[in-house]
Amino acid sequence: MIRPASAFTTILLLALAALLAFSPLDTWLDATMPRIVLLQMPAWILFGWLVGRKRGNILVHLDPRGLGALAFAILTVIFWMIPRSIDTIGYSTRADQLLHASLFIAGFALASGFPRLPFVAKAALCIMGTSHVFALGVFYTKHTALLCGSFSLLQQQELGHWLLRLTPFILVLALVGAFRALARAAEQERQTARP
Amino acid sequence: MKRNSAATFLTPALVILLGGAVFSGWTHGFRAFTNFSAARIAAGPIPRKAPPLIARDQNGDVWDVAAPSEEYRLVQAMYLNCPDACPIAMSKLGKVATILAREEMPANLRIVSISVDHDAPQDLLEMWDAHGAHPAWTMASLTETNLDATLEKLGVWVFRRPDGIINHGLDTYLLDPSGTIIRIYTADDRLEDIVADLRTLTNPKREPSPNARETSS
Incomplete structure (x- = not known):
């Protein structure tokens, strides 16, 4: 049973995430290395985490102890810390979108798995x-x-x-x-x- | 219950396996973590034929730096307006030339700095003078319009930033007289090792120095 307040918060968070992804703010965040690593990456993980806190239980039957979620989150963050991966954000819109999606999912997975550890x-x-x-x-x-x-x-x-x-x-x-x-x-x- | 315990281990194992495969593919088998090293590896293992590098040098002469000749050629990318990395890399090349010349400069070795920015011969000549006008050192600009494709074939990754700065690989390529790349010296290679290796390669009669490399990079 999904509570209306919870559904509203989730929709609000997703709307904010979409706004971040498709507004000029994203271009500004992509412009320098510190902005990507220190602002953009944590922001997407945070969005995922906040949504995951509300909806993270959907992963429980797939990953009872949360280890898979944890592995996914760690590997995703490590992937985006590889210099070659950070580089692609500077010249590829697709890579930038992949960064948004993957870190959002990493945050979601972390919110689902971390409390169960x-x-x-x-x-x-x-x-x-x-x-x-x-x-x-x-x-x-x-x-x-x-x-x-x-x-x-x-x-x-x-x-x-x-x-x-x-x-x-x-x-x-x-x-x-x-x-x-x-x-x-x-x-x-x-x-x-x-x- | 059984299904639950299977999922406990199966899900993380699958995630780690898939993640490992993605990492391995992206980094060319955990060997290339930067675009510079990825371009070097993607260009192919050495020894391999260098692509034609048609360039105009500081005297205005046009020639193919990679064409078969009697000389070994030590080639590095640069451009004259580079604010940071190129002056350091060129100073290292200058030191190689100076150390080699201290004993005796190998007659069959030419150092070539190739510009990735269509720098004019007059500007190259000024830079050449500023670096001591060494007779065995040539500065040249590639004449092609699309330089990046040629440089990519050589193994040099180039990124032209919107602010006009050109970020490019600083590896140094050694071409033998046939125009085959036989060595790639990275920025981390020690000056003494490069010099020792060059001495041994350009003078086969010479006893190999303990600093010289045993195999190609």
Whole structure:
């Protein structure tokens, strides 16, 4: 049974996603490497995540533990972090549309699979994600050769600097999430222990 | 219940397998992660015949850089208005020439910087002068209208940005006297190794240096 409010939110989110995909904002986001990686990619994952929170249960029978969803999300993000893949956004509309669709689905899959993961797996994923952001930051900052030929060395290094700046915030977010999950688990334990 | 547990492992396994196949195809078997390396691999393994590279040099002479001749040719793409990468790459080429000339410049080696931007002979001559007017170093512009297709055949990826900047591969191609590409030196290759390799190749009588490569790239 789909609640009207939930259906309205989903439609609203999809409409916003369509607006992002087909408005001049998309052209602006595609123009530089930092905008693609730091704004566009998270935005599409977020859209997918928000819709997935409402509709993600449709994947449960296909992927009971959420591992497939998780694998899909990780592989999709890694694919779009390959310099050759980022490059294609600079000159191919189809690649850009593929980026939108795949990251939206990745966000959707993540919303479906992530909550079903055990705490340890969630923590491992957050640590891995944070360390990758840091590693990419160091790599793009220090690498003196152009890796993404559709963009510039300056943009490449700018992206690296931004990733390094963002790492502590992502770490703090991950820690807050972890502490909240631990607190929730402790609370549940207390409630079940009550006579 | 059984169906559920099968799906637990089958779905992620399928996703990983499919993802691996996509990754492998996209990166030429996990070897090319940039468009530059993908173009190099897509052009084919070496040794292979270089495409005709008809170019006008700094003296205004037109010749095919890849045609059979008595010389080995060390070819690298560049253009004169390049703001960052080309000056560094050309300075590396200049150092190769200087180090080679310190002992004795191989008489059968020509260094050729080919412009991807139809640079005029007069401008090339000025750049050649600025880089020391080395007699074994030629600067030339490809004469074709559609340069990118030729460069792609060579293995050089070119992207012309809307702001006028041309991003292109900086690999250095060594052509033997028959016009066959026998080496591709990447930007990561050490100067000393390149020089040692060139000395050995251009002078077969010479004892191979420990820095020289044993096989083609």
